[in-house]
Amino acid sequence: MRSGVYRTLLLPLIHICIESLEESIETDALVDSGATKTIIPKEITELLPSLKYEEQAAEVTGAGGIFGARVTRLKKLALIKNVTPFANFVQIEVLVPDHEGILPYVILGRDNVFRRFDVTFHERRRKLTFTKS
C-alpha cells in the first residue's frame, strides 16, 4: 500500500449480474483484454448450484501458472451501469477454476464483451467506456 491509500478502485472493474437456471448474483468483474475467455471464481459459482458442467475439462494458463477449470454455460451475464443492465450475454460458455482462491473476481475476457464492444479504460478518470463496434 502506498501513502496509506487503498488503490484497488483504479482497476477496470464493472458491475455485473450472472444467472444460472434458478439463481442469480450480482458481483464485480475485471474487464481484461489479456484474457481469451470469461472466467468465474469457483466461490461465486457455488452460489449458483443449478449450473451444469461439461465433462471435458480445460487447462488455463495464467501469469501465476497453469490451473484446471471446468466448462459451464450461464443463462445470462448482464453488464450493469448504475442499477440498469445495458448489455446481456445469453447462454454463454464460461470457465470455472477447479479450486477456490484462484481469482478474486470474474474475468471478462475477449470471448464475449470484446466481440460486442470496443472497451476503453480511462485510468486517470476512473472510467470504463463501452462503444458498440
Add this chain to the structure above:
Amino acid sequence: MKKSEFEYVMSLGNALGKYVEKWIVVLDNNIVATGENLKEVYQKAKEKHPNERLFVMKVPADKIMVL
C-alpha cells in the same frame, strides 16, 4: 439517481481497506455481511434478506498483479 451497490463499494475508498482479502455482501448501500468464506457469508446475509438479490465482492489486496 439511486446508487448501485457496486458504486457504493467503489465510493468507499480507504474505508474498504479493512475488508481486504474478505468477501463482502452489500444491500441498499450497506455492507450486511463480511468474512473469508463466501458461502457462509452469503447464507448469513440471505437468511436476513431472503427475497433480495445481493451484491458480493472479494476486496482484492492492494498489490502488484499480473493476470
